Amino acid sequence: MTTAAVATAIRDMRARGTGSAKLKALRTNRLAMTGAVIAAVFVLAALFAPLVAPYDPARPDFDNALSAPGWAHWLGTDDLGRDQLSRVIHGARASMQVGLLAVVLAFLVGVPLGLLAGYYGKVADSAVSRLTDTLLAFPFLVLAVGLAAVLGPSLTNATIAIGIAQTPAVIRITRAETLRLAHADYVAAAVANGGGDGTVLLRHILPNATSALIVQATVGIPSAIIGEAMLSFLGLGVQPPDPSLGVMLSSAQAFLAPAPWMAVFPGLAIVAATLAFNLLGDGLRDVLDPRGGTR
């Protein structure tokens, strides 16, 4: 009886230790937690933008144009008198939207292709690898400008362009993981027990590749945020008067001397959002990626 009780206790300890050890390691990582908090603020601001923003981000107020940061307008106003804080909050909405959707798009396309290439090899691998090379050879801006020229500049098309640009990295990581895992003993065991390709790929290989894929996602989100700002800055993404961090920077160019706050705050917002996701991503990599060393 007592030995059984001890065994149960040990088992529970083990279960708790390994199950949440990773979470705990992440929680004690200060940089990662800072990143997580800032990222959470951005996500919440984006989700509840209309509730949080003090003003309508698109309503001009010509009496208060170019006013410096103060009590009425914490971050000042722009050349049309629009509240900068409200515009940054709504701009974050566009950033988050692109950041998440572009990564989702890249994963929806990249993961299946990577699995096919890694598992079947031969023709499938060659075809997918050549596609990857082709996509990588395309400069991101050329792709985005081309898409905007064909489909018209919009947030959706910017998302598609960024998603396509991120697909090759996802394909490569999925393919590499698949190659590695296809030789795992438990995959051989699954085949020996009658598992077909679908079972092997979806139940044995993909779940074991999630660590690497989660890390890739946290790298993809900040780069998509920057991508959105860049495309909007160039007029290929969000169209004025809709707010976006990139659009704000673009219109701030003409007023750098009289109203530096027009450029500083959207710029800081981009930096903060990007840094937050990168810090979180680094923390996750340390915890999840076996090749990272700290485990």
Added chain:
Amino acid sequence: MSTPDAPETPDTTAGVPAGAATAAAVAPDAPVLSVRDLSVSFRSGDRTVHAVDHLSYDLAAGEVLAVVGESGCGKSVAAMAVMGLLPPTAGITGSIRLAGRELAGAGDKELGRVRGKDIAMIFQEPMTSLNPVLTVGRQIGEVLRRHQGLTKKQARARAVELLDLVGIPAPRQRIDEYPHQLSGGMRQRVMIAVAVACDPAVLIADEPTTALDVTVQAGILEVLQSLRERLGTAVVLITHDLGVVADIADRVLVMYAGRPVEQAPVHELFEGPRHPYTRGLLGAVLRPGVVAGRGVAAGPGAVLEPGVAAAPGAALRPAGKRRLPEIPGLVPSLDEQPDACTFAPRCAFADDQCTSGRPGFKAVAADVGADAAHRAACWHPHDVALQRINQEAGQ
């Protein structure tokens, strides 16, 4: 049914006469697995490596056949070929019949219906053979749902039974645990549970105990033994551990350099090996408690007197020395398929006949109480037996 010491029976040199007086309990009337002339070769560059060369064996229902030999002798490759798990680059010829159904050359779809259901395999490495992200219950359930169409609930109930069957305590709790929460021995038991989930006719165990502690090994062997008794599962046990062989095998097949060299009921093999390589293998086993030539039968396999079990050709040491006899020379390269005995370069009995012709895998004559199911690929099986007898007499 007679003792292995039965008087001589008129014996043909090939084939096992049905109902032979000397045939023990292993008469293969309806083999569940029948392998005929199985050859496996791999091409690498302009070399062709013959990993398995004309291997044949039958496996009767409920029988445990041990396949022994040193690393690289082709025993694992042969097993993988039977399961259809070799990469497409492997050239496989011969016939593999599972309950009358031909597996050699079958497509993945057809194999998928057989694997895990009629024939299953357990691997050497329990630490890496279970999927780390799935619970034990799901891994067992997966096989049941695939082959028997059970619902999630039924599969779970059956998985609990299976865990109990392979001797895992508190199966109801264990079923929701992940592999990393289990010890190596427990994982190997889970692997066995997965393998026998659908009650396969044949279970191939590729060195199932090699990665485990000795005490745990015994438990695993016990599980295999009880499965054979309770479910009638026939087992092909691949091992290089002669202690394991003596423990649970009914019949032994010895392989050397990709070829079968000797096959016999287990006692027969340990008592009267007819191939010099088998003698060498048996002689190279360390037995606790044996210091001098006076044999102390410590292990179940300790039938031979260690001091005299030296391989012919090995420097025979006088009794009383502790050094284990070894087989001189090296395993030949597998890229040649000489028309000769591959063991000849290392063999004390080798003569011109051995280097100029490949010996057939024939039944040895029952001159010194040999079983009719005893086969050896040697030109001089009698000399091997005689030498042993003389040495024992001289001891």
